[in-house]
Every structure is written in C-alpha cells, then in structure tokens.
Amino acid sequence: MTASEPDRLDRIENLLTGFGEDLSTVKNDLNSLKEQTIKTNEQVKKWDGRLWGLTLALISTAWAGIIGATAVVITRSLTGS
Secondary structure, eight states, X not given: OOTTHHHHHHHHHHHHHHHHHHHHHHHXXXXXXXXXXXXXXXXXXXXXXXXXXXXXXXXXXXXXXXXXXXXXXXXXXXXXX
C-alpha cells in the first residue's frame, strides 16, 4: 500500500456522496413532477366535464331554434302569410 491510496478512497467516497446527492435531487424532482401531473389531470377532468356540459347546452339551444323556426314556417304556411 502506498500513501496515495487513502486519497483515492477519499475521492471515491466524495464521488459517491455527490452521486447520492444528485440522485436525491432527481428523486425529489420526479416526486414534484408526479404531484403536478396529478393536479393537472384533475384540472383537465374538471374542464372536460364543463366542456361537455357546454356542448350539450349548445346542442339543445340549436334544436330549440330549429324547432321554433319550423313552427313559425308551418304556422305561416297554414295561415297564408
């Protein structure tokens, strides 16, 4: 054994410690991203429900307009106006 071997072990230990810290940072970032994704998915589901409600309301309004216009045309045709 030479006197330089403890220096090499210290460098390896420092390298592994740094790697462990980097790994912890990546893990924390992934957990944060997971939480944000869950929150975003919940918001998308909420807005998706609202969009479908609006779409059905617009379709209902369109049908009411079509039926109303048809009634007016039939009434005018029958009265001769």
